[in-house]
Amino acid sequence: MQFTSEQRLDDGVLEREFTLDEIPGILWTPGSASASAPVPLILIGHPGGVHRMYPRLVGRARQCAADGFASATIELPGSGDRPPSATAEQARADLRRALEAGERVSEEIIDRLILPLVEKAVPEWQATLDALLSLPEIGGPVGYSGGVIAIGVRLAVVEPRIAAAGLFAGSFVPRATFEEARQVTIPLHVLLQWDDEGNDRQAALDLFDAFGSKEKTLNANMGGHTGVPASAGDAAARFFTRHLS
Amino acid sequence: MQFTSEQRLDDGVLEREFTLDEIPGILWTPGSASASAPVPLILIGHPGGVHRMYPRLVGRARQCAADGFASATIELPGSGDRPPSATAEQARADLRRALEAGERVSEEIIDRLILPLVEKAVPEWQATLDALLSLPEIGGPVGYSGGVIAIGVRLAVVEPRIAAAGLFAGSFVPRATFEEARQVTIPLHVLLQWDDEGNDRQAALDLFDAFGSKEKTLNANMGGHTGVPASAGDAAARFFTRHLS
Numbered sequence: 001m002q003f004t005s006e007q008r009l010d011d012g013v014l015e016r017e018f019t020l021d022e023i024p025g026i027l028w029t030p031g032s033a034s035a036s037a038p039v040p041l042i043l044i045g046h047p048g049g050v051h052r053m054y055p056r057l058v059g060r061a062r063q064c065a066a067d068g069f070a071s072a073t074i075e076l077p078g079s080g081d082r083p084p085s086a087t088a089e090q091a092r093a094d095l096r097r098a099l100e101a102g103e104r105v106s107e108e109i110i111d112r113l114i115l116p117l118v119e120k121a122v123p124e125w126q127a128t129l130d131a132l133l134s135l136p137e138i139g140g141p142v143g144y145s146g147g148v149i150a151i152g153v154r155l156a157v158v159e160p161r162i163a164a165a166g167l168f169a170g171s172f173v174p175r176a177t178f179e180e181a182r183q184v185t186i187p188l189h190v191l192l193q194w195d196d197e198g199n200d201r202q203a204a205l206d207l208f209d210a211f212g213s214k215e216k217t218l219n220a221n222m223g224g225h226t227g228v229p230a231s232a233g234d235a236a237a238r239f240f241t242r243h244l245s
Numbered sequence: 246m247q248f249t250s251e252q253r254l255d256d257g258v259l260e261r262e263f264t265l266d267e268i269p270g271i272l273w274t275p276g277s278a279s280a281s282a283p284v285p286l287i288l289i290g291h292p293g294g295v296h297r298m299y300p301r302l303v304g305r306a307r308q309c310a311a312d313g314f315a316s317a318t319i320e321l322p323g324s325g326d327r328p329p330s331a332t333a334e335q336a337r338a339d340l341r342r343a344l345e346a347g348e349r350v351s352e353e354i355i356d357r358l359i360l361p362l363v364e365k366a367v368p369e370w371q372a373t374l375d376a377l378l379s380l381p382e383i384g385g386p387v388g389y390s391g392g393v394i395a396i397g398v399r400l401a402v403v404e405p406r407i408a409a410a411g412l413f414a415g416s417f418v419p420r421a422t423f424e425e426a427r428q429v430t431i432p433l434h435v436l437l438q439w440d441d442e443g444n445d446r447q448a449a450l451d452l453f454d455a456f457g458s459k460e461k462t463l464n465a466n467m468g469g470h471t472g473v474p475a476s477a478g479d480a481a482a483r484f485f486t487r488h489l490s
Contacts, residue, residue: 010464192463194454205450208439208465209439214467215474216439217465217476217477218439218462218463218464218465218466219462219463220453220462220465221459221462221463222458222459222461222463228463229460231462231483231484231487232462234483235480238480239476242476
């Protein structure tokens with residue numbers, strides 16, 4: 001892991017860009033972090049495109065820091081400045097075609113779009129976790145927050161260092177993910193935008209039902225895909241405070 | 246409204262029992278209430294049986310007081326020490342018979358059980374509201390919290406003094422209530438116990454979908470009908486603080 005830039009934000013948060021095996025990422029630590037004991041960590045997921053998503057990512061990172069947590073994100077395979085994937089581009093073109101034709105998006109397209117992404121992204125998140133946890137200012141426990149839900153589900157199943165996950169039920173769910181969801185046992189906080197124009201509400205409810213976790217909360221709100229109300233962000237933050245502090 | 250008893254709880258909350266047209270009720274005000282400006286009010290609903298429900302009601306009242314709100318409850322028609330209703334008793338017996346036989350509870354039984362209760366209880370809550378708002382220590386705005394959901398829906402439609410409602414999707418929903426739900430426009434916080442053994446989850450989701458409110462949140466958790474986690478109680482309290490403070 002190489003740090004490539006460093007800046008102090010106005011609220012004292014230290015923002016450091018890094019690369020890890022050519023994957024770009026950003027680490028945020030609270031202003032007080034170096035002076036005190038190692039802090040818990042939240043991995044911040046997103047739909048791809050760290051620069052495009054930066055305003056929302058840094059907002060979530062500031063909230064994490066205010067709650068006493070470090071947070072970090074990495075670019076998704078095939079997104080942002082990373083080399084594009086021909087199969088993903090093809091799947092995305094097929095998806096666009098189906099949506100423009102007003103057709104139901106087939107499970108086959110969803111599988112082609114999401115499953116290779118999960119296969120590639122999950123080990124990258126795990127390598128990032130190795131690197132971050134080796135820093136003296138970062139300890140555990142570790143939470144995973146948001147992003148492509150199939151990645152969050154896989155991480156929750158395969159990565160025992162993740163103690164709690166806040167998931168955003170706003171992306172396509174491959175069939176295999178419903179099966180994996182039964183193996184998830186960590187506490188979950190699932191956010192659903194009830195009238196999300198690009199999301200299958202019933203699939204989100206089925207996925208919530210499938211999770212094996214004894215402690216899981218569904219927090220559904222109005223306002224479309226990008227209209228998550230501030231109160232829902234606050235509720236997610238409190239979830240992490242309960243489980244990581 | 247006649248106050249019939251008064252006691253100061255250990256956290257300074259003033260608890261006063263009252264009767265209003267022979268309906269028994271309880272009013273709780275924060276320890277600081279008489280000394281300061283009039284406080285907002287939360288009407289605390291329940292499934293009937295104020296004495297049986299007292300431990301949970303006083304817990305909710307203490308939370309209201311800690312947040313700076315007065316709160317009050319009244320006995321439901323036909324419950325507790327109030328004269329029983331022959332039609333309600335008959336409907337309850339038919340309900341029990343259906344449940345014991347493992348049958349689906351018919352819409353006709355639900356209508357007979359709930360609709361007369363709504364017709365009678367709602368004007369009683371409104372008369373209670375008149376009386377409570379005439380007390381110098383109680384102002385507005387007013388919230389309604391929990392209890393038989395069809396009563397909460399009707400109150401949200403017909404009583405303009407109610408500014409926000411926290412509803413518990415854990416009771417039978419008459420067909421007419423789904424139609425009324427479309428007329429509700431106040432902010433709503435709906436609590437659902439996902440694996441509530443005595444509750445129809447799909448009916449709860451359909452009701453949430455039907456509400457006309459632009460601002461509505463569904464908060465679903467594990468734990469059965471009486472297993473609402475503390476975090477869900479906290480989330481409901483924060484909802485009222487956002488809308489009534």
